[in-house]
Amino acid sequence: MAATLRLEVVTPERMLIKEQVLAVTVPGLGGELGILPEHAPLLSELGCGPLTFTLETGQKKSLSICGGYVEVLPDRVRVLATLAEFADEIDVKRAEEALKRAEERVLHPTADLDTARALNAMKRAQARVAAAKLGSAKS
Amino acid sequence: MPSLIDIRRRIRSVKNTQQITKAMKMVATARLRRAQERVINSRPYSRMAAEMLQNVAAAAAGDERAGEHPLLAQRAEQKIQLILVTSDRGLAGAFNASLIKAAQQFLIEHAGQQVEIELYGRKGRDFFMRRNVATSGEVTGISQNAGLVHAQPLAKKMIERFTNGEVDSVYLIYNEFKSVLTQNLTVKKILPIAVAADGAPARDYIFEQPAAAMLGRMLPSYVLQQVLESFLESSAAEHAARMTAMDAASTNANEVINKLTLYMNRVRQASITREIIEVVSGASALQ
Numbered sequence: 228m229a230a231t232l233r234l235e236v237v238t239p240e241r242m243l244i245k246e247q248v249l250a251v252t253v254p255g256l257g258g259e260l261g262i263l264p265e266h267a268p269l270l271s272e273l274g275c276g277p278l279t280f281t282l283e284t285g286q287k288k289s290l291s292i293c294g295g296y297v298e299v300l301p302d303r304v305r306v307l308a309t310l311a312e313f314a315d316e317i318d319v320k321r322a323e324e325a326l327k328r329a330e331e332r333v334l335h336p337t338a339d340l341d342t343a344r345a346l347n348a349m350k351r352a353q354a355r356v357a358a359a360k361l362g363s364a365k366s
Numbered sequence: 367m368p369s370l371i372d373i374r375r376r377i378r379s380v381k382n383t384q385q386i387t388k389a390m391k392m393v394a395t396a397r398l399r400r401a402q403e404r405v406i407n408s409r410p411y412s413r414m415a416a417e418m419l420q421n422v423a424a425a426a427a428g429d430e431r432a433g434e435h436p437l438l439a440q441r442a443e444q445k446i447q448l449i450l451v452t453s454d455r456g457l458a459g460a461f462n463a464s465l466i467k468a469a470q471q472f473l474i475e476h477a478g479q480q481v482e483i484e485l486y487g488r489k490g491r492d493f494f495m496r497r498n499v500a501t502s503g504e505v506t507g508i509s510q511n512a513g514l515v516h517a518q519p520l521a522k523k524m525i526e527r528f529t530n531g532e533v534d535s536v537y538l539i540y541n542e543f544k545s546v547l548t549q550n551l552t553v554k555k556i557l558p559i560a561v562a563a564d565g566a567p568a569r570d571y572i573f574e575q576p577a578a579a580m581l582g583r584m585l586p587s588y589v590l591q592q593v594l595e596s597f598l599e600s601s602a603a604e605h606a607a608r609m610t611a612m613d614a615a616s617t618n619a620n621e622v623i624n625k626l627t628l629y630m631n632r633v634r635q636a637s638i639t640r641e642i643i644e645v646v647s648g649a650s651a652l653q
Contacts, residue, residue, distance in 0.1 A: 237414060239514065239594060241407040257574055270422060271574035272583065296584070298418055307414055309587075 232264050234280055236290070236306040243290065243311055249281040251304050253297050254354070262299055269299040273308065275350040277358035289314045291358035293351050310351070317359040326352035370637070373630040377623055384619035390457065391612035398546070398605035405543055405602045412595050419581075419588055423561035426577040435578075436529045437559050437585045445480045447502065447524065447533040447557075448472060450494075451540035451596055452487030453604040454506055459611035461541060461549065461604055462489040468539055468551055473499070482533065484520070486597075502527075512597035521590040528557045538592070543602035547610060552599075556592045559585055 234251055236244040251262045254276025260269075275293040282288065294309035329349035450469050452462045469490070473481055485491040485504040494501060503523070508516045527533050536557035542550040573580065 235410075235414075237411040239408055239411050239591065240404070242410045255574055260574075267572055268570060269572040269574065270418070270425075270577075270580070272580060296418060296580075298414075298421070305414055305418075307411060307418065 230264060231283060232262070232266075233303045234306070235304070236278070236292070236308060236311060238295075238308050238311045243313065244280075246280075247283055248304075249283060249285075251278070251280045253278050253304075253306060254292065255297070260297070262304055265301050266299050268301070269297075271297050271299075273297055273306070275347075275354040277314075277354060278306065278311075289358045291317060291355040293354055312355065312358070314358045317355050319356065319359045322352055322355040322359060326356055368633070370630065370633055373626060373633065377626045377630065380619050380622050380626065384616055384623070387612045387615040387619065391609055391616060394605045394609040394612060398602065398609055401598070401602035401605050402543070405598045408595065408598055412591055415588060415591055419584055420561060421571065422577055422581050422584060425571060425573065426581045435582050435585060437525065437557060437589070438561070440558055441531075441534040443476075443479055443534045445482070445533045446476055447482055447484065447527060447536040449484045449486065449520070449524070449536065449538045449593075449596075450490045451538065451600045452485075452490030453600070454488040454508070455608075456489060457611060458604055458608040459614075461607035461611075462487075462493075464551055465539060465541060466490060466493050468553065469494075472537070472539065472553065484523075486520070487600075512601050514594060517590060517594035517597055521586070521593045524557060524593070525586055525589055538596050540596040540600045541603035541607070542599045543606060546606045549603040549607055552596075554592070554596070556589055559588060 231247040231249060232251065234244055234246055234248045235242070249264075253260050253262065253271075254274045256272040256274045259276070260271065273292060273295045276291070277289050278292050279287060279289040290311055290313045292306065292308040292311040295307045297307070298305040326349065329345060329352050332345045333349055448469065450465060452465050456462065466489075469483065480500070482500045482502040483494060484502050485494060486506075486508070488506040491504045491506055495504075505516070505520070524536050528536060535555060538552070538554045538556055540552055540554075542552045544550045
């Protein structure tokens with residue numbers, strides 16, 4: 228039994244990760260998905276949230292992703308994200324401010340508010356804040 | 367016979383031109399590096415997205431609702447939409463000329479059908495605006511740094527036109543960046559999306575969402591991806607073409623300068639010889 232998975236994370240702009248990992252957690256549309264080696268083949272859409280993975284050294288890393296798809300094979304996980312950022316690239320203060328603004332908009336809607344857009348913005352902000360916190364908690 | 371001053375003037379002018387072509391080459395090289403990086407970085411995503419689409423389509427083929435997706439509808443090609451991706455600036459060798467030629471060829475081949483062209487880039491627009499060709503729209507001023515923000519509205523427009531039945535198919539013509547020295551002229555059909563749905567699923571996937579629903583959400587973003595890819599490829603190819611063209615121009619200028627210098631020296635030599643003969647013959651006449 229293979230003890231590791233090959234994790235590949237790509238966005239339309241770049242390839243973020245191509246590494247051997249022990250475990251991955253991805254934000255599926257229907258909730259978080261924990262994936263270990265020898266997982267049954269699976270395809271799912273992705274929501275917004277933190278993606279975390281454990282390297283062979285035991286080190287944990289996380290990034291924020293939003294939208295896209297994940298393909299799981301017994302020895303490989305491919306994440307095609309619409310948006311993705313490394314945890315250490317995220318400016319936590321800015322992300323928190325954006326989250327606050329987004330929450331404000333959703334909680335106190337004005338007449339011309341595009342609710343779906345505001346909710347999306349809030350989800351994105353939440354994903355970034357969560358990923359940034361996970362990243363900084365470890366390192 | 368031109369005088370020495372005339373030749374000198376000519377050499378100076380060629381040198382000035384050469385300086386400009388050299389500078390343009392350097393600018394194109396720098397821009398090419400950036401554009402190339404973007405293309406290469408986006409390729410893994412497009413490759414994987416295509417693979418995944420095939421997998422989902424194969425799985426959805428078993429589902430009787432799958433074939434109904436509007437973006438997969440195959441209709442008789444009566445009205446065709448053509449997207450021509452050219453550059454905004456010239457001096458890039460045959461870059462735009464070959465694109466325009468391909469577009470004209472396309473129009474001839476589809477003479478029986480109604481073809482509308484969507485013009486991206488100033489060069490293509492300038493050419494087809496002056497001719498009697500049906501156009502559906504134009505966008506200029508973006509070829510230098512085309513990105514997602516430009517691809518999105520175009521993809522949306524195409525999807526709308528296709529689903530409303532305004533057009534029966536959509537083709538893209540652009541230059542694909544193959545290497546610095548070669549661009550591949552590409553004609554690609556982006557709508558209706560062709561998926562080889564008859565192939566058996568590569569694996570027995572577990573689907574978190576119903577395959578047909580997932581496919582439905584995947585298709586529009588696949589169209590967008592293809593449009594974006596063509597923009598990125600075209601932009602890298604443009605810089606590469608300009609770089610090669612300017613390099614050739616600089617080399618050519620060098621050759622011209624060498625020839626002119628040689629000629630100038632010969633003229634000078636001839637005039638010196640003539641003067642000596644005059645002096646000598648004048649002196650001998652006095653004796």
